[in-house]
Amino acid sequence: MTPMTARIQSTFPANALDWLVGAKGGHVLALGRTCAPLMATLDERGDILTAADPDPSGVRRLLAHAPRALPTVSEASALPFVPCAFDVVLINQSFHTLNAGAALPELARVLRPGGHLAIAYTIRDDSVPWVRRLVKLMRTVDPDAMAGDYGSAAVDHLAESPYFPEVERKDFRLWAPTTRDGLIDMVRRRFPRLEAERLNPLLTEVEALYESSARAPEPLLLPYRVACWRGYVDHTEFTSALNLPDDGLSISLSRHPLSDASRPG
Template identity: 45%
Template sequence: MIARPEAIPTDPFQFEVVFIHQGLHTLDLGLALPQVARALRPGGCLSASYLVRDDTVPWVRRLAALLRRFDPMAMRGAYGHGSLDELRNSRYFTEVEQRAFRVWQKVTRDDLLGLVTSQPLAANLDQGQLRHLLGQVGELYDGAVRPGESLRLPFQMLCQRAWVNHDELTGPVRMPDNALAIPL
C-alpha cells in the first residue's frame, strides 16, 4: 500500500508502531498526526528520529567557520529535526520519551577533502579559490588528527517515541463560539 500520511486508507487501530526517520518535517503534521493516531492501536506509538551532525567538537566548529568564510550558509545543518517539538506538543501523543545517541563516522584526510569538494559552495569557487580552501582544510585536518589515526565526525541520533492518546479522537465535537449554526 502506498499512501500519504495525511490520508491513511486503513481501518482504525491497525498498527502498533509507526516509524518516521528524517522525514517528520516533510509532513503536514496538523493532518498527519491525527491520521497516525487513528491508525495506531491503543498503546501504540509513533517513533521519529533524525541523524544530525554534532558541531560541539572543536575541529568541526573550525571547519564550519572556515567554510563559512566562502559561503555564510555552509554547514548550517537544517535537518528538519525541529519538527520533533511539534510531536512533543501534540494532543494526540501526550506521553513522549526522548533519547539522543552519539554516532561517530571515521573520516580520513581524503574523505574530508572530498566532503568539502562536494559542497555546493565548491561549485561557486574558481580553481584558485578551491585550491586555497582545500589547502586550509588539509591543514585543519593535519592539525587536528593524531599521527596514524583518522578524525571522527560526530553525529547525534535524536529519537522520540510518542504513545498515542485516543481521547482527542473520540472526544465530543464542540462548536467554536464564532461558528455558524444551521438548525435542521
C-alpha cells in the first residue's frame, strides 16, 4: 500500500471558508454552536460577526472564539433581525438539525439581495485504501461501524427551496494527522463495551495496519472531504417587499440577548 504523504492540514481549510463566505468584511451570521471552530478565522478576515444559537451556552461557545461577535440567543426559524441584515448566513455541520421548511424562509428574509446561505459538512473520505481496510476491520465486530451518516443529505432541501434557486457546490480536501496510539484510542473509544477477548485482537490488527500504512516518522493522515454549498437568495417568493432600513444594517436584540455577565471574560 502506498502511504499517504499529502500536506497535513488538520483545521478547516482557509480556502474553503473563503469560498463559503466570499468577500471579506461583510456582515456574517454564524448560526449554531458548530460554527465555533470557524469563528476565529472569520474574525481575522475582518468580517462583522453575529453569533446565534438557541441556547446561551452555545452562544458562549461561539464567543469564546470571537469575543467581538454580537451575541444572540434565537432559533433559526425565528430570528430577531430586520430583513436584509446579513450578507451571509453560515451553518457548519448542523443544517440537518433544522426544520428546513420553517428555517429557509426565515434565513432568506434576513439575507440582503445578492446574499447567500453558506453550508459546510466535513465528511470522512473512505476512498483511501488504508481507510477502507480500517473500516473493514472495525466492521468485523460491528457491521455499522464508521457508517458515516453526517447529515449532509439534508442539503437537498436547499436545492428544492424557491428562496434559494441558485445553489453552487465545491469540495475541499482536509488531512487530519493521527499517531499509532491516536488511531488505537479512536478504535477503543468506538467500542467501549466490547469484551477484551474481541477488542484486543482488533486493536492488534489496527496497530499492524498503522505500521504498514504510515511512513515513519510522519503520522498517518486521515482524509476528509469538506463539502461546501452556497445558496443565493431570491426574495421574489415573498408576498411583500423586503427593504433594507434607511440607516443601513439594523439588528434587534429583543429576543433573549445574553447579558454582559454571561460573556466570556
